[in-house]
Amino acid sequence: MATNTESTQHLEVPKKRKRKLPTEVSIFLVLIGIALLFEVLGWAIRGDSFLMNPRRLLIMILQVSIIGIIAIGVTQVIITGGIDLSSGSVLALTAMVTASFAQQSDYLRAVYPALTDLPWVLPLLAGLLVGALAGLVNGALIAFAMIPPFIATLGMMVSARGMARAYTDGQPVSMLTDQFTWIGSGANPVIIFLAVAVFFHIALKYTRYGKYTYAIGANPQAARVSGINVRRHLVLVYSIAGLLAGLAGVVAAARAGTGQAGMGMMYELDAIAAAVIGGTSLAGGVGRIAGTVIGAMILGVMLSGFTFLGVDAYYQDIIKGAIIVAAVVVDQYRQRKRNKTT
């Protein structure tokens, strides 16, 4: 039988791959809108410009970078239909470990007096390794022990924080080498953040790794039956999320010049918020890194803007919470419109 030309032609729609306006564009407009709002409020309340201040913008984007690096991993986890609550604690643990391998030799109370003045790669690798291991444990618990992601990463959140404290009995790890702190100096965190973002944006879009990640989130059973090794892939995704939390820990320690067990408190929630504001669906199967980057920027602009206007920190949190919920409401609305049912 010949192909059904009559019936397909009737629709008069070409079978071309048509590109729709990506959701990132609309989120980006929201970002611009918020920034302009602060600009207006700045002139109205403080008689000063919010945007025309390079120093403030640099500080803002530096703050965004560390959360942003975490959020890139968390986004991928959420796309698989999971969640990662451990990233803030893993950041703290890696900051401690990485700092302990980056101390100067003239510091008398170094954690490892024999291992001081090491080249910067070693503490970096140690940090990445710790992060990846934490992620690996998360992934293994979820994929093989069948523990729900919420519970597994909640456990990791609590114990990684504990390990960070136990590592030096709660003492900060300071006096780090110059070559190590260089990692966090100047605009380096921003460069690292954007490089990681571009890398994973491409990986999600153009590689098998990315396609499988979406498939597992969309329908894990169908993914398995399509021959995808779902368990192995989940372990990989959680390990990458851990690795990125580790990277964030290294950058944070290098920037602060110290490792402290209290670092990264609640960062996991900011990371999840950045992903959700950026259009990642907690139901799985939907999300993009570009959206998450913009989502993180929105959080950064808000933090910086409220501080600039002198809004009390408590109120900042209240407004932030409302914006996160609003983002989800908008997302739901968009989904419903896509399905167009009553």
Add this chain to the structure above:
Amino acid sequence: MEPNNYSETLNKDRAGFLLEVERVRKTFPGVVALDNVQLKVRPGTVHALMGENGAGKSTLMKIIAGVYIPDQGEVRLNGKTLHLHGPLGALEAGIAMIHQELNLMPYMTIAENIWIRREPLNAFGMVNHDRMNRMTETLFERLGIDMDPEMDVRRLTVAGRQMIEIAKAVSYESDVLIMDEPTSSLADREVEHLFRIINDLRAQGKGIIYITHKMDEVFEIADDISVFRDGQFIHSAAASDMTSDEIIKLMVGREVTQMFPKEEVPIGDVVLSVDSLSLDGVFENISFEVRAGEILGLAGLVGSGRTNVAETLFGVTPPSSGRIVIDGKEEVISSPHQAMLRGLALLTEDRKETGLFLGLSVIENMEMAVLRDGYTRATFVEQHRLDQECDSMTERLSVKTPSMDERIGNLSGGNQQKVLIGRWLMTKPRILILDEPTRGIDVGAKAEIHKLITELVRNGVAVIMISSELPEVLGMSDRIMVMHEGRVTGFLDRSEANQVNIMELASAPVQPPVAHD
């Protein structure tokens, strides 16, 4: 036969229509799903709605059932225009619908699923489970269904779930009952059962709208027939005034052969041999062989374990004992991933549960299984090459979609099925297992799929085909293995097999199982 507006028989007692649909139009982005269509259902009749995949049948049914709001046009029930704002309104007005896809909650019991939102309450406003179970039993007694109301729905087979959907729809006691391909997952025996239920409802004066792609069913059950093509109303007449060929011609707009003729191809060496395969509590002692170029049909009633055997071969549920030998080598297959490494492919039975990535696009759904076989250069997916192959497969299977980037959830059921068939054909398997491959697929596309399968076996692929449609099994298979309650009850050669001896083996077990050749 020239399509006229609608026949006189239907026009005569115009005042007496139970349900009237007029000038209904419905568009989706990029698609005109329905364009100025009509449908008139008389009380006490079964009205069959026929049309190719994507003709707009389900869309119109969803409009009648309040799921979609039409862009224009009206729906009248007993002469009164309906203004529906949701499925609830339709139920209250007296319209119930069995959807093409199953919509049950797997972790709730059968009774809870049936009476959801209508649970009997006790004096404290709490659900009275005893009463609900008794109500279910009464309903089941009336419908002749034999199931435990307290069983979890997830433990039912697809056919079992379909029966629950039917019972649930009947329990609303509505005037109009819409059935969108209710038999696509039912075997003959359950179909007969459903028809008894339908006859009962018809005798009570209800109007039943019945959608199916199976011609024989239409003539057995329908009083009136309406045909749609590409979102347009084409023709309506009494079933007795139409023939199967006429209907197909109206549906497709030209002549088609109903089923692709079987082509004899040389049969080669044994590719897959299965020896006393068992899965505890599900099936036992299954042994058979499939050769290159051979189509082995698997027949049996629903619940006979055919799907379970297929899933075990493919590593979805690894066996508890037995041997699987591929090309003379014993293999341990513990996951679909490993099965695919050994050249197997399985089109699963439940497309919503284990087939579709509903939120993803047509192309993502189609390419997902083949991605693992190359299609990457320096870790980047060769999207361009994939696009081309998916495009040609889409064309070959005449998948009707506005674009390859359309979300697959927006395609009609039959077109979703075609995409899944495409997914597995693209993996170029050596052993292809098809579980209800043409479920929900229209006559024209079915012939095309049969042709594709024939092409595969000509190239030496071994095919195992499960189908509840006996004519399809009889028409395509070289040999037929019949199962009953998890055991093989016999093998029939193409030359000796017919509906009667298959049904005999499928219902009355022969002990011990007949050894195969």
